[in-house]
Amino acid sequence: MSDKKDMASLAKDTVIYGASSIIGRFLNWMLVPLYTYVLERSADYGIVTNLYAWTALLLVILTYGMETGFFRFVNKQEEATNSVYTTAMTSIAFTSALFVFLVWLFRYGIANGLGYSGHEEFLVYMAITVSCDAFACIPFAYLRYKKRPIKFALLKLLFVVLNIGFNLFFLVACPYINKHCPQLISWFYQPDYGVGYVFLSNLLATALQTLCLLPDIFAEHYNFSLGLLKRMLRYSLPLLVLGIAGIMNQTVDKMLFPYLNPAILSSDPTATVNSELGVYGACFKIAMVMMMFTQAFRYAYEPYVFSKHKDRQSVEAYADAMKYYIIFSYLIMLGMLVFMDVLKRLIAPSYWEGMRVVPIVLWTYLFQGVYFNLSFWYKLQDKTKYGAYFSLIGLVITLVLQVWLVPKIGYIASAASSTVCYFTIMLLSYFIGQKQMPIPYDLKRIGLYTLLAAGLMAVLYVVKFQFGSMWLTMGVGCVLLFVYAFVVVRLDFPLSGLPVIGKYFKK
Numbered sequence: 317m318s319d320k321k322d323m324a325s326l327a328k329d330t331v332i333y334g335a336s337s338i339i340g341r342f343l344n345w346m347l348v349p350l351y352t353y354v355l356e357r358s359a360d361y362g363i364v365t366n367l368y369a370w371t372a373l374l375l376v377i378l379t380y381g382m383e384t385g386f387f388r389f390v391n392k393q394e395e396a397t398n399s400v401y402t403t404a405m406t407s408i409a410f411t412s413a414l415f416v417f418l419v420w421l422f423r424y425g426i427a428n429g430l431g432y433s434g435h436e437e438f439l440v441y442m443a444i445t446v447s448c449d450a451f452a453c454i455p456f457a458y459l460r461y462k463k464r465p466i467k468f469a470l471l472k473l474l475f476v477v478l479n480i481g482f483n484l485f486f487l488v489a490c491p492y493i494n495k496h497c498p499q500l501i502s503w504f505y506q507p508d509y510g511v512g513y514v515f516l517s518n519l520l521a522t523a524l525q526t527l528c529l530l531p532d533i534f535a536e537h538y539n540f541s542l543g544l545l546k547r548m549l550r551y552s553l554p555l556l557v558l559g560i561a562g563i564m565n566q567t568v569d570k571m572l573f574p575y576l577n578p579a580i581l582s583s584d585p586t587a588t589v590n591s592e593l594g595v596y597g598a599c600f601k602i603a604m605v606m607m608m609f610t611q612a613f614r615y616a617y618e619p620y621v622f623s624k625h626k627d628r629q630s631v632e633a634y635a636d637a638m639k640y641y642i643i644f645s646y647l648i649m650l651g652m653l654v655f656m657d658v659l660k661r662l663i664a665p666s667y668w669e670g671m672r673v674v675p676i677v678l679w680t681y682l683f684q685g686v687y688f689n690l691s692f693w694y695k696l697q698d699k700t701k702y703g704a705y706f707s708l709i710g711l712v713i714t715l716v717l718q719v720w721l722v723p724k725i726g727y728i729a730s731a732a733s734s735t736v737c738y739f740t741i742m743l744l745s746y747f748i749g750q751k752q753m754p755i756p757y758d759l760k761r762i763g764l765y766t767l768l769a770a771g772l773m774a775v776l777y778v779v780k781f782q783f784g785s786m787w788l789t790m791g792v793g794c795v796l797l798f799v800y801a802f803v804v805v806r807l808d809f810p811l812s813g814l815p816v817i818g819k820y821f822k823k
Contacts, residue, residue: 342608343476347483348601351514352664354487358598360511362590365597367438367515369570370430371446376563378412378450381555384695385548386457395544397461398536403544405454405533412447419443431574441515448522455529458536467532475525482517554700561707565714565737566684569722569730570597572715576722596727598663599670606648606681631755638689639758643804645685646769649678650800653776654793657786673731680731683738690745693753702752706744710737761808768803772796 351361382404390400419426420443423436432438459468490505490513564571573593652659653675660671687706694702714737721729749755776796780789 339473339476342605343480345601345604345608346662347480348598349662349664350483350487352598352667355511357591358594358666359590360594361598362592362594363432363438363511364514365570365593365600366430366574366590367432367442369567371442372567373560373563373571374415374442374446375449376559377556378415378446379408379453379559380411380549381552381559381700382408382548383453383457384555385552386454387461388551388695389544389548390461396539399539399541399544400548401454401458401536402538403540404548405451406540407545407548408451408454412450416443416447435512438512438515441519445515445519445522448526452526452529455532458532471525471528474528475521478521478524479517482520483514486513486517551698551700554704558700558703558707561704561711565707565710565734568711568714569718569727569734572718573722573727573730576718592727595667595670596673596730598667599673600677600731602659602662602671603652603674603677603681605652606645606678606685631753634689634692634755635757638686638755639762639808641685641689642682642762643765643808645682646765647797647800647804649682650769650772650776650793650797652678653773654790654797657789670727673728676728676731676735680735680738683735683742687738687742687745690742690749693745693749693755697753699752702745702748706741709744710741713737713740764807765804768800772800 351364352358355361386400386404389395390397420440423439424433426439427433427436430439456468456471459465459471486505490501491507493501494505494507570593573596574590656671656674659674660668691703691706694700714733717729717733717736721733776789776793779792783789
C-alpha cells in the first residue's frame with residue numbers, strides 16, 4: 317500500500333500551491349475577455365498571441381533546465397544548499413543580462429524579421445520581462461525547497477494583481493480619462509499605442525515582483541562554485557533540449573501560423589493572418605483550465621518526487637498520484653464541455669468561430685499532464701536524454717503536421733497537431749519507462765474512467781447536435797457530471813475520507 321501520509325502531504329501542498337496557481341492563472345485568463353473586447357481588432361490579439369509564444373520559448377532557453385537541476389542537486393547530501401542556490405542564480409543572472417543586451421543591440425533586425433518593424437520597443441519589453449522571469453525561477457524554486465508555500469503563493473498572486481491592474485489602467489481607465497480630461501495623462505499616454513500597453517503592463521508587473529524577491533535572493537551566503545556549475549549544467553542541459561522541444565510543441569503553432577496560413581497570399585496578409593491567429597489564440601486560452609490544474613499539480617509534485625526517491629514504496633505513491641490526476645482531469649474536461657456555451661461568452665462574439673478547437677486542446681492538455689507525470693522515471697535515474705528524445709520526436713510530429721495541414725484547414729490543424737504529438741510521446745514514455753523503472757499504474761481503473769468519460773462526452777455531443785438547445789445540453793450535461801462524480805466517489809474517492817466534512821459521511 318502507498319504511504320497515506322505522503323499522499324496527504326502531497327494533497328496539502330497541491331492545495332496551497334495550486335490555489336495560488338489556479339487563482340492566479342484564472343485571473344490572468346480573465347485578461348483574455350478584456351483584450352478581445354477592448355483591443356481594436358482581433359489582429360491586435362494575434363500580435364499578443366505570437367509574441368507571447370516566442371516569450372514562452374525564450375523563457376525555457378534562458379532557464380536551461382536549472383530549476384529542475386536545483387531540486388536535483390539541493391537534495392543531495394554532499395551539496396551545500398547555499399552553494400547550489402547561489403551558483404544556479406549567478407549563472408542565470410549572467411545569461412539573462414547578456415540576452416537583454418543582445419536583443420537591444422539587434423532590435424531593428426529582429427523586429428523586421430518578425431514583422432513588427434516600427435515597434436522595436438515591444439521586443440525590448442519582452443526581453444526584459446522574460447529575463448526577469450528566468451532569473452526569478454531560482455528564488456521561487458528556493459521558496460518551494462524551503463517549504464514556504466504561503467510566500468510563494470503571495471508573490472505569484474502579486475504579479476497577477478499588478479499585471480491586471482496595469483492592464484485595466486492603460487486599456488480601460490486611460491481611454492476614459494483621455495476622453496473626459498485628457499490633460500491629466502497627455503504627458504505619458506498615447507491613445508493609439510493599443511496593444512503596446514499589454515507588453516508594458518507585463519514588464520512593470522514583472523519588475524515589481526522581482527524587487528519583492530530581493531530578501532530571498534540574498535537569503536543564503538554567496539558561494540559560487542564553478543565545479544558545481546559544470547555538474548549542474550551536465551544534468552540540466554539535456555533538459556534544455558527537452559524544454560525547447562517541449563515548449564515548441566506547445567507554441568510552435570502560434571509561431572509558424574503566420575507563415576503557413578494560406579491567408580499570406582491575400583491582399584492584406586499581415587492583418588488577415590494576425591486576425592485568424594487572434595481568434596485561435598483567444599479560444600485556445602479558454603481551455604487553459606486544464607493547464608492550470610497541470611501546473612498546480614507540478615508545483616507540489618516535483619519536489620515531492622525527488623525527496624521521496626529513496627523510499628521503496630514511492631512507486632505506488634506515483635501510481636496513485638497518476639490515477640487521481642487523470643480522474644480529476646476528466647472531471648474538469650467534462651465540466652468545460654458541458655458549459656461551453658457559457659464559456660464562449662467570456663470572449664467577444666467575433667472570436668466564437670474558433671471555439672471548435674477547445675475540445676481538441678483539452679485532450680492535448682490531458683495527454684501533456686499524463687506525459688509530465690510519466691517523465692519522472694528518467695529524471696530520477698539521471699537519464700534526461702530520454703526526455704530530450706521524446707520531445708524531439710514530438711516536435712518532428714508537430715512540425716510535419718503543421719506544414720502539411722495548416723495550409724489546408726487552418727488553425728484546426730494547429731490544435732490537432734499538438735494533440736497527436738502529446739499522445740504519441742505519452743505512449744512512448746510509458747512503454748519505455750516501464751522497462752526502465754516499472755511503476756504499478758492502475759491501468760484497469762484508468763481505462764474504466766477513460767471509457768466512462770468518453771461515453772459521457774459522446775452522449776453530450778449527441779444531445780447538443782441533435783437538439784441544439786443550450787439549456788437542454790447543460791441540463792443533460794449536469795446529469796452526466798453527477799454520474800461521473802458518483803462513480804468516482806463509489807470507486808476511488810469515498811466522501812468519508814475527506815477532511816473536516818468526512819465525519820458526516822458513513823464509511
